Amino acid sequence: MNLPVTIIGGYLGAGKTTLVNYLLRNAGGLRLAVLVNEFGTLPIDEHLIEARDGRMVSVVGGCVCCAYGDDMAAAMMDLRRLAPRPDHVVIEASGVALPASVAGTVSLLQGFSVDGIVVLVDAETVQGNAAHKYMGDTVTRQLAQADLVVLNKTDLVADPAAVTGFVQGHTSAPIVPATGGEVPSAVLLRAFPNPTLTGPAHVVSVYRTLSIPADTPMDPRATAAVLASADLGILRAKGFVQDAAGRCHAIQCVARRASVMPAAPDASLGLVAIGLGDTFDAPKIRAALAMACVARV
Amino acid sequence: MTITIYSARKVITMNPVRPNVTHVAVRDGIILGAGSPEELAGFGDYTLDDRFDDKVLMPGFVEGHAHTMEGSLWSHTYCGWFARTDPNGRVWPGVKTIDGVLERLRQAGAQLTDPEAPLPGWHFDPIYMGNTKVTRRQLDRVSVARPIGVMHASGHIMNFNSRALALAGLLKPGISHPGIPLGTDGLPTGELRGPDAYLPVAPYTGFSRDALAVDESGLCAFGKLCVRTGTTTVTDLAARLTDDAVPMMLRVTGAATYPARVVPLRFSLGVTPEQLIAHVEELAGKSTDRLRMGKIKVIADGSIQGFSARLRPPGYYNGAENGLWYITPDHMAEIYERALAKGIHVHTHTNGDQATDLALDTMETALRKHPGYDHRFTLQHCQLADAAQFRRMAKLGMCVNLFANHHFYWGDEHFRLTVGPERAERMNACRTALDTGVPMAIHSDAPVTPLGPLFTAWCAVNRITASGRTQGTYEKITVAEALYAITLGAAYTLHLDAEIGSIEAGKKADFAVLEEDPREVAPELIKDVGVWGTVQGGRIFAAADL
Structure with a gap:
């Protein structure tokens, strides 16, 4: 059985790291393996970390996290050797990565299959970023490649409907509103054992x-x-x-x-x-x- | 300390105070002076070495953008369209047909005792064969038992046989990837487009996982290519400089017989800007005369012929979607700012003109925060820059290293397909760079094109494409300007012009030993000027003795 892989894309500041940390805190018993790339740092909340071994960090609940630098395929091969085997892999793509390209690479690696592409956008900045002189088309291409769009920081905008309308103009994917990167793991990840959503009430309600x-x-x-x-x-x-x-x-x-x-x-x-x-x-x-x-x- | 005075038919010093002399005195790897024997005798007792009496000495050439991994590639089978000389001096004829490529691979396979050993080929160039597609079935005719992978000259495509695809788990139906065309049988045809597609397979066919890494024998071999081309200082423009690699590079370049000074730049990806700066500071402290570390390489975008360079409007001539960013503006800004604050030298790959714009904007902002005196940040390739961008580079104190060789090898493609006639004529605008006052070097990007500064000079002087057209006459430079670019010009972009790049008192005794004066042959023949070998740090290296 191939390991399912979710690619989390989105431009800088969209809240990818916050969302990944939320998933780690609310994995609901799933063993997640998280690969992060942005700037090569490992932006995992300190209190979640149990042990460090080189690039690999053990996180509460049997999860692991690894900064993959510039060789994602090599990091994925390392994951394949992990015991116990993770249940789901989450790749946090770099801010300029086109998530479909990351998914394409994953689809060629033995032992993995793409579960889905989740693209985060910051409700406050997405319109400005989409008009950015250099990065605008990267932002809109990321949106177009999403299976699910998480519209983050909706609490910070006056008119969430207007932002949603703007994002809809760039993607055919469903748009999930969120604050603080809080999206139930059952929505983003493959395995959910029963129809009861886990997580804080304000998130799952x-x-x-x-x-x-x-x-x-x-x-x-x-x-x-x-x-x-x-x-x-x-x-x-x-x-x-x-x-x-x-x-x-x-x-x-x-x-x-x-x-x-x-x-x-x-x-x-x-x-x-x-x-x-x-x-x-x-x-x-x-x-x-x-x-x-x-x-x- | 012994003084040796070399006599030569001519010594071209590149020092305008005394541009042409006949003798140069050397002690302990350092030039005491260039002049007449009477003048040089004043330094004291000397030995006269007249072995270069029929040769022309120039300052050793400086290649400002190459990758030493070319040395490692020569352990693979050369499949290129153009003839190319290997480190041992063997000239491999260009292969002109697909059958020729298959035959060359078959011959290489016949040399291997293990019937299942991988067979890697490189520099295959079907652009010149009417863009014929090669299938895994054709490579299967070479062998079905061994995995075979052939890298294209562009570096953007690889062909594999069935065995290689099977080992990587890709010989199966149902693959859905934009870089992997499928045959009528639903299986991959064997042509894998883009590193995303081919990297999972390439290591099964004998290619290194780290495409930038040079191994010990490769670094040794690259030194021989330097001698054959008159090169005495060469960059390794994007190296990871891992804890394993650095001691090896120090050992190899430290050998008494290693003939070149290597300047490896630390590739910025994979670490935080903070870690990057700390790493290059540590590396700078480990530098030796022949291994100069402590500089950074940033990559902003992809390549024009791969349609992954970032172009401003009007974009690609054939309507292809704009290319890819390999770094965010914030990341580039943080590297520039931290480097300027510490006086660390950064070179940035920008192929498309939009990538060049980003680097210029980022530099302007970073300089306001950290005014850097004499920073010499250099834009590498910078192939599509226009006059306005060169004017900004000059104002910002930036240097440029233009990809003159590219014009010959891919100029026709750029004219016809990628950027169209107008922008193809301004690509690698050496004339404009010099006229706007931007310090300029020109380069080969070996192994993308062959190392050979005289060939690179020929490209910039003549701007002839592979089909024989002169493309962009206005952007030609003179022979004198081109010779400056491959010596002092390149040395300046590396902050090494005080040590190398000209033959004058106090500088390193680095010479290119030539058979003729490149200023006196017809400009269209500079590339054919023979190279006897080099003198590097006072040590003599004859190409014939390698």
């Missing part, structure tokens, strides 16, 4: 989850396509379904990006979807998924 049983056989590709369709308000969905022939499949969706992989025969069938309260349409999701059910052969 804006999200809705839906559990969908999958006792009847389903077409896995059709199911994934439904979960990834734009009109249902789903930010992330995952689960296991059984096809008409009785084979199990794992489904993973990060907004519009969907993947279907073979799964163990004893996988616990069922799907979970997460979305934002104001756009998440549970009845519509149920109805759409019913269309993906197939007859048992």
